Amino acid sequence: MRAALVFRPFESADWHGYAGAESFGRGGQLPPVLADCEVDGLPAVAVLDVNGLSFMFDRRYGDEEVSYEVTFSGAWAARALALLGDEPLTMAGLLALGGKEV
Numbered sequence: 001m002r003a004a005l006v007f008r009p010f011e012s013a014d015w016h017g018y019a020g021a022e023s024f025g026r027g028g029q030l031p032p033v034l035a036d037c038e039v040d041g042l043p044a045v046a047v048l049d050v051n052g053l054s055f056m057f058d059r060r061y062g063d064e065e066v067s068y069e070v071t072f073s074g075a076w077a078a079r080a081l082a083l084l085g086d087e088p089l090t091m092a093g094l095l096a097l098g099g100k101e102v
Contacts, residue, residue, distance in 0.1 A: 007033035021049040039089045053077035070099040
């Protein structure tokens with residue numbers, strides 16, 4: 001069983017790390033939110049903004065580190081959040097829910 005995603009509003013430093021995120025609402029008065037999580041047992045971050053939901057994590061292959069992002073756009077983000085369940089998050093599971101690897 002995995003821990004629930006606990007989202008928190010963006011803080012000033014988060015805007016530098018996730019510069020493409022966009023605020024909610026007219027005039028952008030509601031900041032995006034993010035949650036620490038794991039994907040395939042690796043540390044990951046979930047970012048939810050006006051455009052959708054993205055899971056970002058890095059995987060190491062020997063000396064090489066590869067960054068991954070699985071994104072759910074628009075209404076697919078709400079669907080993904082509703083269907084995540086309590087099983088550990090996996091890349092294959094996120095893709096099966098309709099996520100797109102970018």
